[in-house]
Amino acid sequence: MKPRSANSPVLLEVKNFLASCKNVGAGIIVGVSGGSDSVGLVHALACQIKKDSVSKLIVAHVNHASRGAENDADEVFVRHSVEKLREVTDALVEYKTIKLNPDDLNVGASWEKNARQARYKWFSEIAIESKVNWVFTAHTSNDQAETVLMRILRGSGVQGLGGIKPKRSLTKGVGLGRPLLFCSKEQIFDYLRGNNIVWHEDPSNQQTRFLRNKIRLHLLPLLKSEYQPAIERILAGLSGHVHAYASLEKRLARKIGLKLEKPRVLDQVVLDRAAVSMVPAWKLSLFLRSLFARESWPTDAIHHSQWKKIAQNMGVDGYEVHLAGGIRIQSNRYTVVLGPT
Structure with missing residues (x-):
C-alpha cells in the first residue's frame, strides 16, 4: 500500500536522507526489530526506492533471545512484514535474521552494549557479504535527547554531547545512517497510524534496570512536566550545536597530534x-x-x-x-x- 500522505515528515526525512547518501545503488540494509521506529523506517524507505536507483532492500532482524517466545514472535512478525514491503517497491526485498546467544550478551557490565556491538558486527558482515555500502537504523530525535541527557549524567566531554551522528563509518566501505534522527516518535506514530501499519511493542523498553529506560520513563517526563515542556527538542538541538563545534575541535586535535605523534609500533x-x-x-x-x-x-x-x-x-x-x-x-x-x- 502506498503512503496516504506524500508530505509526511517521515517520508520527507527519508527522501532527503537518501538523496544525501552516495553509493546506495547496490542496496541498503535496514535493521528492523519489529518496533514502531524500525517498522516506520523500512516502510517509508520501501516507498521511496525503485530498483533502478536502489537494487535491493535487505531487512535484517536480530533475535536477542532474551525474552524467549516473545523474541521468536517478533522474528515471525518481521519476516511476514517483508511480503507487505514488496507491495510498495519494485526493488528486491530480502530478509535475513540471526539468533544471538544470551550467554554472550550477559558477559561484563552492560547487556545493552554487548547487544549493540553484536548487532553492528552482524550488519557489517551482511554488508560485506552482500556488497552493500549502507546500513540504516531507526534512531529518532527522542533517542537523541535520551543519549545527550545520559551523557551529561555521565560527565561526558564535548564530543560525547554531540550524541548520535546522522552518519558514520560502520566498517571499511560501509556507512551507518540514521534517516529518522530528526523525526520524533510522535511523527512516526502518526505515519504508522495514518497508513494502518502495525508494529510490535518490546516489553523490555519498560525495564528500568537499563539507564536509558530510566531516563525515558522517569527523568525526561519529570523534566518535561516540571521544568521545560520542550526538553526533548532542546536536548536534540544541543547535539547539532555540539557537532558544529566538534569539527573545530577535531581540527585542533589533529594539529596537536602532528606535534606529538612519533611513528607507531x-x-x-x-x-x-x-x-x-x-x-x-x-x-x-x-x-x-x-x-x-x-x-x-x-x-x-x-x-x-x-x-x-x-x-x-x-x-x-x-x-x-x-x-x-x-x-x-x-x-x-x-x-x-x-x-x-
Whole structure:
C-alpha cells in the first residue's frame, strides 16, 4: 500500500536522507526489530526506492533471545512484514535474521552494549557479504535527547554531547545512517497510524534496570512536566550545536597530534614525552579524546575528571594508568605509549 500522505515528515526525512547518501545503488540494509521506529523506517524507505536507483532492500532482524517466545514472535512478525514491503517497491526485498546467544550478551557490565556491538558486527558482515555500502537504523530525535541527557549524567566531554551522528563509518566501505534522527516518535506514530501499519511493542523498553529506560520513563517526563515542556527538542538541538563545534575541535586535535605523534609500533601509539609536557592540559585532554575515537578505544567509562587527571600527569616520567577496555597509557624517559595491553 502506498503512503496516504506524500508530505509526511517521515517520508520527507527519508527522501532527503537518501538523496544525501552516495553509493546506495547496490542496496541498503535496514535493521528492523519489529518496533514502531524500525517498522516506520523500512516502510517509508520501501516507498521511496525503485530498483533502478536502489537494487535491493535487505531487512535484517536480530533475535536477542532474551525474552524467549516473545523474541521468536517478533522474528515471525518481521519476516511476514517483508511480503507487505514488496507491495510498495519494485526493488528486491530480502530478509535475513540471526539468533544471538544470551550467554554472550550477559558477559561484563552492560547487556545493552554487548547487544549493540553484536548487532553492528552482524550488519557489517551482511554488508560485506552482500556488497552493500549502507546500513540504516531507526534512531529518532527522542533517542537523541535520551543519549545527550545520559551523557551529561555521565560527565561526558564535548564530543560525547554531540550524541548520535546522522552518519558514520560502520566498517571499511560501509556507512551507518540514521534517516529518522530528526523525526520524533510522535511523527512516526502518526505515519504508522495514518497508513494502518502495525508494529510490535518490546516489553523490555519498560525495564528500568537499563539507564536509558530510566531516563525515558522517569527523568525526561519529570523534566518535561516540571521544568521545560520542550526538553526533548532542546536536548536534540544541543547535539547539532555540539557537532558544529566538534569539527573545530577535531581540527585542533589533529594539529596537536602532528606535534606529538612519533611513528607507531604495531597497535601502540607513541608520543614524544618532551613535546607532551609542553602542551597545556586542556589541549592534551582534547587530543586524547580525539585519539581514542580515532583508534576506536572505549571511552564510555572515562569521566571528564579522569581525562583531566591523565592530561595533567601523562608527561611525567614513570606515569602509568590502565583504562577500560584494556588500554594502557605509560610514560617513560623519552616517550608516552598508548594502546592495548
